[in-house]
Amino acid sequence: MTTLLVIAKEPVPGRVKTRLTPPFTPVEAAALAEAALADTLAAALRTPADRHVLVLAGSPGDWLPAGFEIRPQCGGGLDERLAAAFAACAGPALLIGMDTPQVRPDLLAPALDFGRHDAWFGPADDGGFWALGLADPDPALLLGVPMSVAETGAAQLARLRDKGLRVGELPALRDVDTAADARAVAAQAPWSRFAGLHARLRAPAE
Secondary structure, eight states: OOEEEEEEEOOOOTSSSSSGTTOOOHHHHHHHHHHHHHHHHHHHHHHSEEEEEEEESSSOTTTTTTOEEEEEEOSSSSSHHHHHHTOOOOOOEEEEEESSSTHHHHHHHGGGSSSSSSSEEEEBTSSEEEEEEEEEGGGTTTTTOOOTTTTTHHHHHHHHTTTOOOEOOOOOBBOOOSHHHHHHHHOOTTTTTHHHHHHHHHHOOO
């Protein structure tokens, strides 16, 4: 049984995408976060998997489509929260975040095929990673990896390879963290809800 996990925060003003303020207000930043999450969930639902699970910090809202199981995030650091999300899976799993609204089903589907790979890794342009797939969702593969630093992606990839896993690499994507990121990602995904909202907000150039 394959599981597609989306790990996310409830898009509450002042608690999400704080690096977008300024130029956006906290309410606008939260609206952009909600749009990014909605795009991500829609892409995930269109990707064939036996289970679609939202690992959520907070409460679901109108942005949540039908078709997702909801699991609360555990406490602790990000490595512990990611490890716990994988530990709750009984078979192969792919985990993505909510910061890449440009993601598409054709990017995700290959990472649910573990015929020739033990793991999949999707690097992010900021040095982190946007996707991690594990044929055997062992939490030890994540615990202790330094998170939210420029070396996160390299450290996580090294952990996988040090364990002797055959790692398939996905295309690099850009996370939405700053206003510059938001403009770039909106341009890459003009079809997305995120891009439409970004255009309406008309963020000033930096």
